[in-house]
Amino acid sequence: MQAGLGRAGVIHTAHGDIETPAFVTVGTKATVKALTPEMVNSLGAQVVLANTYHLYLQPGDELIKKAGGLHKFMNYNGPVMTDSGGFQVFSLGAAFGEGGISKFVKNSDNLCTKSSNKSYFSKSNFEHEEAIVKLAKIDEDGVTFKSIIDGSEHRFTPERSMQIQHNLGADIIFAFDECTSPLADYEYQKQAMERTHRWAERSLAEHQRLNAEAGSKSDLAPTSPRLRGVNTRDTTSNPALFGIVQGGRHQDLREESARFLAGLCPPTGGFDGFGIGGSFNKEDMGTAVGWVSQILPEDKPRHLLGIGEPADIIEGIKNGADTFDCVTPTRMARNGTLMVKGGRLNIFNAQYREDFGPIEEGCGCYTCQLNSDGTAKYSRAYLAHLFRAKEILASTLASIHNLYFLVNFTKQIRSDILENRLG
């Protein structure tokens, strides 16, 4: 973009290119919920993000390695990313049992008193009446997790996260970090950020050790790994590693974090790209992204972790973020909220029970197709019925629509940038 930090580019991976800005679909447990890989492809998605913690617990990273890696295991041949488990440090730690805490805090919220006694997950097997036992506990060396599946205890360190992610075999992996709560005070944000920095160094060192180890086992392995040109497609190549910027809502911390990570350049090279993680102020998330984009190297991709509201994507792009992932489109789809140009539409609302039009006029997605006579193939009334009847197809049709909406919303911004339609 002529003004500001926005830009369009291409990330080359062993499994294909990602044209940025791009929305990354979330497939936590090696599946984009409710969709087949063919559906994911045909709605225009370019990348899938899976999760280290979840796949480590089930079915296990060793098994996925035996299967031939994530791509083969889940039958998805496009680029795949894995998150490091760093978000679970937050969601199973600080946020656990605290009902309604998200990565965002609003200026209008009172940071000191925002604590709800209502549990978001009242059916939890792990929740005790009096004291909520967190499922993640942090120390300098790493994090001790309790399994969300059976309560068993597991230990993640930066090294362990790297080993698991290498076993999973994604194209782009993330350093092990701590996603902090927006409720944490400045002092904690600073301490956590510094710890995340130490973990970043350890992640990078272990990643390079694993790459070297892999290299010594195979003649085909590249000597200079990571983001490679599309012409050198090599599906067995080592993953690229992204470091994660933290620092919460504080400008000095975010800038310090970006400087630190950008400066990590051991003999074999630094990070291949960067994630921007952690919590934000709802009102100035874009500003915070801008703080770090000005510092991070211009020739490396920047992924804004866990951000996906349309307005936030626009702000992220304007401030230099290249890729975005978010559970919002798929989760909201499963919960009956459909994304449309004007905002959102709750298909459960009584007004749609006899509405035989498509979700959105003019939408190009599979779900919004029209018959030759101009009527909707899958009407709002039909979707309303499927949701009320709890039919599985409801999730599929709604997920296709929401993902198409966001993926193409982001693609549109890319072409606007390329054609200079944006400032």
Place this chain on the structure above:
RNA sequence: GCGUAGGUGGCGGAGUGGUCAAUCGCAACUGACUGUAAAUCAGUCGCCCAUUGGGCUACGGAGGUUCGAAUCCUCCCCUGCGCA
């Protein structure tokens, strides 16, 4: 006809003399969801005002007992089941 078990808010189903406008589930209505503990969660759900709160009508129908009844008594109506 005799015997027996019942009739409670849209439905199912608790309650069996006061703390009952009535537990709970479903349905319905509304909202939330930002690196997925999520096909989840929260709120509303007789009527009328109201900020806490107040008023009214309600537990098949009609009477009655009682300071007080969805709950006890009498008669009537209806339903299931068994026997004729």
